[in-house]
Amino acid sequence: MISSLRQISQIARLTFLEAVRQRFFNFLVLLGLALIGSASFFRRFDFGPQELRFIADFGLGGIVFFGSILAIVATAQLFFGEIENRTALTMLAKPVRRWAFLAGKLLGIVLLMLVFVGLLTTLLGAFLWWREQQLIDFYHQLFLAHQMPTDFPDTQRVQIGGLIMNALLQWLKFDVLAAITLLVASFSNTNLYTVVVSFFIYLICQLQYIAHDNWDKIASPFLRGLSWFLGKLFPNFQLFAVGELLVFPAKIPVPHSAIAAAIGYGLLYIAVFTTLAVGSFRSREI
Amino acid sequence: MAVPAIKITNLTKDFRLGLRGVKLRAVDNLSFEVADNHVFGLLGPNGSGKSTTMKVILGLLEPTIGQCEIFGLRSDSVEARRLVGYLPESPYFYRFLTGRELVDYYASICNVPRNERAKRVADVIELVGLTAAADRRVGTYSKGMLQRIGLAQAVVHDPRLVILDEPTAGVDPIGSEAISELIIELKRRGKTVLLCSHLLAQVEGVCDDLAILNQGHLVAAGSVGELLRRDGQSNLVVENFPAAAKVEIEAVLARHGAKLRHIDEARVALDRLFLEKIGAADTHSKETQ
Amino acid sequence: MTIDRSSWWWRQGRAALGIFATLLLAGIILEPLQSQAWDVTRANQPILKLKSLGDNLGQGTLLGVFGGFRNILADFAWLRGYSAWEVRDLPTTEAMLNLATTLDPRVIMFWTDGAREIAYDIPAWSRHENPQISDEEMQKVNVEQAHRGLEFLDRGLEFLPNNYSLLLNKAEIYDNRLKDKAGAAEEYRLAAETTTSFYFPMRMYIRYIYVLGHKQEAYDYLRKKYLTLPDNVPDAQKGVMWDMIQIMEQDMKIPEPNRAHFPKPANYSRDPDFDALPGVDLGNI
Numbered sequence: 108m109i110s111s112l113r114q115i116s117q118i119a120r121l122t123f124l125e126a127v128r129q130r131f132f133n134f135l136v137l138l139g140l141a142l143i144g145s146a147s148f149f150r151r152f153d154f155g156p157q158e159l160r161f162i163a164d165f166g167l168g169g170i171v172f173f174g175s176i177l178a179i180v181a182t183a184q185l186f187f188g189e190i191e192n193r194t195a196l197t198m199l200a201k202p203v204r205r206w207a208f209l210a211g212k213l214l215g216i217v218l219l220m221l222v223f224v225g226l227l228t229t230l231l232g233a234f235l236w237w238r239e240q241q242l243i244d245f246y247h248q249l250f251l252a253h254q255m256p257t258d259f260p261d262t263q264r265v266q267i268g269g270l271i272m273n274a275l276l277q278w279l280k281f282d283v284l285a286a287i288t289l290l291v292a293s294f295s296n297t298n299l300y301t302v303v304v305s306f307f308i309y310l311i312c313q314l315q316y317i318a319h320d321n322w323d324k325i326a327s328p329f330l331r332g333l334s335w336f337l338g339k340l341f342p343n344f345q346l347f348a349v350g351e352l353l354v355f356p357a358k359i360p361v362p363h364s365a366i367a368a369a370i371g372y373g374l375l376y377i378a379v380f381t382t383l384a385v386g387s388f389r390s391r392e393i
Numbered sequence: 394m395a396v397p398a399i400k401i402t403n404l405t406k407d408f409r410l411g412l413r414g415v416k417l418r419a420v421d422n423l424s425f426e427v428a429d430n431h432v433f434g435l436l437g438p439n440g441s442g443k444s445t446t447m448k449v450i451l452g453l454l455e456p457t458i459g460q461c462e463i464f465g466l467r468s469d470s471v472e473a474r475r476l477v478g479y480l481p482e483s484p485y486f487y488r489f490l491t492g493r494e495l496v497d498y499y500a501s502i503c504n505v506p507r508n509e510r511a512k513r514v515a516d517v518i519e520l521v522g523l524t525a526a527a528d529r530r531v532g533t534y535s536k537g538m539l540q541r542i543g544l545a546q547a548v549v550h551d552p553r554l555v556i557l558d559e560p561t562a563g564v565d566p567i568g569s570e571a572i573s574e575l576i577i578e579l580k581r582r583g584k585t586v587l588l589c590s591h592l593l594a595q596v597e598g599v600c601d602d603l604a605i606l607n608q609g610h611l612v613a614a615g616s617v618g619e620l621l622r623r624d625g626q627s628n629l630v631v632e633n634f635p636a637a638a639k640v641e642i643e644a645v646l647a648r649h650g651a652k653l654r655h656i657d658e659a660r661v662a663l664d665r666l667f668l669e670k671i672g673a674a675d676t677h678s679k680e681t682q
Numbered sequence: 683m684t685i686d687r688s689s690w691w692w693r694q695g696r697a698a699l700g701i702f703a704t705l706l707l708a709g710i711i712l713e714p715l716q717s718q719a720w721d722v723t724r725a726n727q728p729i730l731k732l733k734s735l736g737d738n739l740g741q742g743t744l745l746g747v748f749g750g751f752r753n754i755l756a757d758f759a760w761l762r763g764y765s766a767w768e769v770r771d772l773p774t775t776e777a778m779l780n781l782a783t784t785l786d787p788r789v790i791m792f793w794t795d796g797a798r799e800i801a802y803d804i805p806a807w808s809r810h811e812n813p814q815i816s817d818e819e820m821q822k823v824n825v826e827q828a829h830r831g832l833e834f835l836d837r838g839l840e841f842l843p844n845n846y847s848l849l850l851n852k853a854e855i856y857d858n859r860l861k862d863k864a865g866a867a868e869e870y871r872l873a874a875e876t877t878t879s880f881y882f883p884m885r886m887y888i889r890y891i892y893v894l895g896h897k898q899e900a901y902d903y904l905r906k907k908y909l910t911l912p913d914n915v916p917d918a919q920k921g922v923m924w925d926m927i928q929i930m931e932q933d934m935k936i937p938e939p940n941r942a943h944f945p946k947p948a949n950y951s952r953d954p955d956f957d958a959l960p961g962v963d964l965g966n967i
Contacts, residue, residue, distance in 0.1 A: 197481055200477065202504070
């Protein structure tokens, strides 16, 4: 077992090194950074205290959008790259168990997503903090001059701890998405098919909440059953948005149990999809 | 009796093609053994089942019928794969790693103890003649260097069985000769080598035994000497052969019930000529520098 | 009928069934975890609570599809609408306004600025495009747009119930565009109930119901609220409020024993242009 763990860490390390050298990754990071940086032009508009929400929306939206693409495409590319270049042959001819190989690939991608989310969140956090200080000073001057009834409202202030927790939850979501992609890749023949099917599943997971919350409102027994089934079959990706509620003070406070539940949910689904991928890959003929 | 390095018994492998599951039988009732510390050539035209057989040996494919053992262990077990080193055809490795890093990576994957790893890596790199290039990125290697670093990663964990798939494909005659010498060296070190190659001259030169596959069937197997011998025929190599001697020899042979079939000009093999000339040119250029 | 267990269909079907069964089991087992997190998420994002599957399914689908980056799309739509507003492009402005509020109805500014564009700016564009428009026609446009602005804010209040800014904007539309003091007063009252930081709506409510004739109600409300006013917050205008009590007591001729007798706030003196209660002759008050 220990030797398998060592193998997993070695495979993960190399997968990560290979991934960060991919132009696609660098391109998405640059796009994400550009999107966050472009939020600086919001100063042109008089959004008031809500400007910070606009900046946060841009940054968090960029992380979600580009992160989702990266999770799917990088996973598919790193898996099929091994198959097409036959480095998978070389690796699996060694005393490496197939589950260790897959686990190593997934761990490498998890590290990649951690770097991606960490980098963009750090920049976003720094930018938000800088702009918040400017706005606080500005509104304080207006308040002192009796031009504003109150100081900069606390409800519009960024919670850095919340931003970090949101980053953690988004990272978990991307890891679930990577595990789903790995499952599809384990039985798929081509990179393109894997990417398309994974994006399709991603959309279903985004919409799962409609089936989950409304199956009992449907009249037709067949459709009701189908809706219930779909609501249970796929994970609910909207659930990870509980992290967004932490970035600014929420109307209804977010209990720690909800955050812990979301984290547990994500971790368990990663385990489920990875196990399924291992089972599928075991019988794959390389 | 020594356990054979590879023992294949009644191996049959079918592939299902398309939605209707049409069967393609890639290997049909194949049985042969590879003795320990032998160099074994696996030959056959494209589509003969060589790759399929090799993948079964490596545990990458499951047999439909039959079985395969590596030193008495099931070929699909991790324990068996510890005893095997594999060089794939036209190997591709991670271009951003140096040769040394690559071999070290595979050494760690194969659980070579950490305190031995550096020395083992250095030894195999020296064995394949890449010490000077070990710290260059693999992406800068020529085809021959890739083959050699591939061989290094295949043997770094000191396997008992080394499987080489087209090790000299795309390699020039000098590189090819170097690889042949490496194969002989591996045998000298007690290893068993399974060699798949289309270069029949090379196979003939290094292999002890061979098997020939065609359309999934074994059509010939045995030692090289036995397979290539022409019963009832001998070769003579003669210097300064005058016509008068030819007549006398024919008469002598006729008295003994033999017959002179034909006379060919003695020829040196082209690869041998190439090596001699290139080697001579290298020696001359070194002397004149 | 014999089943070929080595057929592609059998093998793939068995594998797919295994995957679906595992995912279904996982979904059932993880339901408690999902509910715990999802209930909180949904409570804070009203748009995710679909009232009916019919009309709102499209909206829910749109939101679901875009997921976390619907906010950024809403922002882009808003900015696009802003650009259209700058050049008085009415169709694009309205379309982008609707798109932004559909994608992300949590942003207060979308509703307040949007309502102002509908109630104030669009009528002005009408006059700009048609300088010959009669006053009657213009009044019709003003009223129509004012009502559209109010409907727009009502839609926002479905997602942001009891939101101060939205209620204040409704009051201002009633006040400035419809000249409806009764309607304005009610909205000012609702706005005042939602905040302890802003005092303007409270003052407006009291003024309006007083001049509309509900003097006792205004006086009672003012006396109750006066006790909650902080001394050191300029916006509370405690001195002005004290003055209003004096004026009401004199105007309503409240007997001396029944008056509030609140002490006069320190450093307060009435502004010469004081008109806290329009229509009330301050005289010697």
